[in-house]
Amino acid sequence: MKILSAAEMQACDRATTESFGIPSFDLMRHAAAAVATFARERFAKARRITVLCGRGNNGGDGMMAARLLGGHGLHVTVMLLGSPDGLAGDAAEAWRRLGDAGNCRLVVVETEEQLQDHQAAFRADLIIDAVLGTGFKPPMRGLALAALQWVRDSDAPVLAVDLPSGWAADEMKGDGDEQVYPADGVVTFTAPKPAHVFGELTRRWNQPVVVAPIGSPDEAMASSLDLYWAGTAQEIVQTPRPFDSNKGKYGHVLVIGGTFGSAGGKAGAPAMTAMAAMRAGAGLVTAAVPEPALPTVARFAPELMTVPLETNGLGEAQLSADEEKRQALLKGMTVAAVGPGLGQGSGAEAILEWLLNETIPLVIDADGLNVLAKSMELLGGVGGAGRTIVLTPHPGEMARLAGISTAEVQSDRLNVARDFAARYGVILVLKGAHTLIAHPSGRVAVNTTGNPGMAKGGSGDLLTGVIAGLLAQFPSDPERAVEAAVYIHGLAADFAVRAGDEHTLLATDTLSYFSNAFRFRSTRRNGYVWLQGLPADLTAAKSSSEAAE
Numbered sequence: 001m002k003i004l005s006a007a008e009m010q011a012c013d014r015a016t017t018e019s020f021g022i023p024s025f026d027l028m029r030h031a032a033a034a035v036a037t038f039a040r041e042r043f044a045k046a047r048r049i050t051v052l053c054g055r056g057n058n059g060g061d062g063m064m065a066a067r068l069l070g071g072h073g074l075h076v077t078v079m080l081l082g083s084p085d086g087l088a089g090d091a092a093e094a095w096r097r098l099g100d101a102g103n104c105r106l107v108v109v110e111t112e113e114q115l116q117d118h119q120a121a122f123r124a125d126l127i128i129d130a131v132l133g134t135g136f137k138p139p140m141r142g143l144a145l146a147a148l149q150w151v152r153d154s155d156a157p158v159l160a161v162d163l164p165s166g167w168a169a170d171e172m173k174g175d176g177d178e179q180v181y182p183a184d185g186v187v188t189f190t191a192p193k194p195a196h197v198f199g200e201l202t203r204r205w206n207q208p209v210v211v212a213p214i215g216s217p218d219e220a221m222a223s224s225l226d227l228y229w230a231g232t233a234q235e236i237v238q239t240p241r242p243f244d245s246n247k248g249k250y251g252h253v254l255v256i257g258g259t260f261g262s263a264g265g266k267a268g269a270p271a272m273t274a275m276a277a278m279r280a281g282a283g284l285v286t287a288a289v290p291e292p293a294l295p296t297v298a299r300f301a302p303e304l305m306t307v308p309l310e311t312n313g314l315g316e317a318q319l320s321a322d323e324e325k326r327q328a329l330l331k332g333m334t335v336a337a338v339g340p341g342l343g344q345g346s347g348a349e350a351i352l353e354w355l356l357n358e359t360i361p362l363v364i365d366a367d368g369l370n371v372l373a374k375s376m377e378l379l380g381g382v383g384g385a386g387r388t389i390v391l392t393p394h395p396g397e398m399a400r401l402a403g404i405s406t407a408e409v410q411s412d413r414l415n416v417a418r419d420f421a422a423r424y425g426v427i428l429v430l431k432g433a434h435t436l437i438a439h440p441s442g443r444v445a446v447n448t449t450g451n452p453g454m455a456k457g458g459s460g461d462l463l464t465g466v467i468a469g470l471l472a473q474f475p476s477d478p479e480r481a482v483e484a485a486v487y488i489h490g491l492a493a494d495f496a497v498r499a500g501d502e503h504t505l506l507a508t509d510t511l512s513y514f515s516n517a518f519r520f521r522s523t524r525r526n527g528y529v530w531l532q533g534l535p536a537d538l539t540a541a542k543s544s545s546e547a548a549e
């Protein structure tokens with residue numbers, strides 16, 4: 001799904017009307033229906049609802065939603081911030097229809113004093129924020145600003161129409177002290193804007209941000225951002241497997257990593273990568289680890305195959321000097337994942353150099369990235385031209401790879417990732433909240449699943465395994481395989497946290513929730529696309545088949 005800027009969204013609205021003959025008021029009616037339905041589902045217990053409306057079309061959406069909610073017998077107060085005389089176009093039409101319906105209490109507030117007179121309206125079961133949408137130009141002023149304090153002081157949950165008022169649609173992150181309405185849910189329309197995929201729009205990370213289709217055809221959505229939502233790629237794992245499946249059809253993942261001995265005990269890392277690759281559906285998975293680490297790794301699962309790597313005295317893996325042995329390691333393998341727990345010695349560097357010069361699709365993570373950062377010339381000329389190479393740095397590793405500071409990475413994640421991927425012809429997965437997947441073509445996908453519970457050792461090892469596992473199954477579609485992997489890994493963790501707690505989550509806990517993540521139809525749930533949060537009716541306590549739609 002494309003991400004559109006505010007200006008591109010307006011152009012899309014115009015094209016929908018002018019080229020596809022859909023009246024703009026129909027778009028408003030559909031937007032309002034999406035908000036009203038979502039409010040009734042998510043805030044099912046709310047009886048007293050206050051809809052705060054600005055004088056633009058965002059307010060118009062709110063008015064039309066109020067009319068629908070009033071029609072369901074709910075006690076709805078519509079507070080218009082400003083004079084009705086200033087309403088124009090669709091918003092004026094919405095106000096007229098609201099008056100005709102007569103099922104809501106209408107309050108017009110034209111001064112700050114009048115806000116005080118109507119303070120009871122802020123004691124509601126739900127506030128719907130339809131004050132400002134994509135037409136907002138910062139900084140916030142006037143009655144919108146005056147009402148903000150009342151909303152902040154209210155105990156009522158807040159559902160934002162299109163955007164939390166005060167958050168500019170193109171703004172990726174706030175600076176912390178701007179004036180923005182609080183939100184406990186966001187319903188936006190047609191396509192996400194940058195704020196919806198990069199911004200922390202809601203009070204808590206697990207509250208819903210959804211996109212509702214309201215009638216604009218795909219052909220009307222043009223964007224020059226070359227930015228997409230990663231969740232759409234999940235479709236690749238939702239195609240049922242054919243009857244005559246056998247393990248040979250789903251690839252063979254080779255995981256290379258691990259240290260054991262005085263160099264450190266990192267046998268768990270490659271084991272977790274291998275487990276995740278298996279859970280992600282790879283036909284076969286083999287972990288190649290230093291010989292002393294082999295029994296530890298093999299114990300993780302009986303399905304897992306292991307092969308010993310030659311080892312130096314410190315317990316680090318060494319590249320075999322025997323070409324035949326090296327080729328035997330890659331024989332029959334579909335994709336290799338290198339780096340988890342590998343160590344950063346000369347052995348690791350030789351292994352990495354060797355793999356980069358072979359033709360097998362490669363996922364490089366962890367120590368593999370740290371070794372690479374010291375010898376960037378290894379990456380020259382090997383990416384692109386049909387060879388799939390995926391790098392999965394966290395911001396610190398990205399900084400080392402790009403030769404800049406972590407702060408510089410974090411202040412310009414999109415361009416850092418995009419430039420690196422294009423320069424080296426690799427798929428660059430820049431991890432962190434809102435993980436980015438940058439492709440050599442310039443395309444960047446942004447992920448919106450995942451949670452603070454994943455800020456713990458092992459998460460990255462699992463992600464590497466999911467990426468390798470999906471690449472093994474969908475070798476001809478590496479872009480979608482990697483995007484889907486990032487999305488599914490975060491979604492599994494979201495399901496896992498729902499069953500437990502963000503503090504106590506272990507990376508391996510998420511393995512049990514891969515099924516939920518594979519089956520969740522984020523793009524087809526009641527018409528809404530779930531960018532963030534999980535539908536309330538999906539509890540992790542259910543079996544995965546029930547939890548799926």
Ligand SMILES: NC(=O)C1=CN([C@@H]2O[C@H](COP(=O)(O)OP(=O)(O)OC[C@H]3O[C@@H](n4cnc5c(N)ncnc54)[C@H](O)[C@@H]3O)[C@@H](O)[C@H]2O)[C@H](O)CC1
Binds near residue numbers: 144
């Ligand atoms: N396809 C869609 O997404 C559709 C969305 N719809 C809704 O329309 C709004 C955008 O409407 P627009 O009239 O362009 O702008 P707003 O209502 O967001 O804002 C205009 C309103 O706000 C005042 N204003 C602007 N800046 C400030 C400020 N800094 N402080 C105070 N007030 C400000 C301005 O004066 C106007 O009164 C979109 O978000 C959707 O909700 C359509 O309904 C259907 C298609």
Ligand SMILES: [K+]
Binds near residue numbers: 058130132160
């Ligand atoms: K709003």
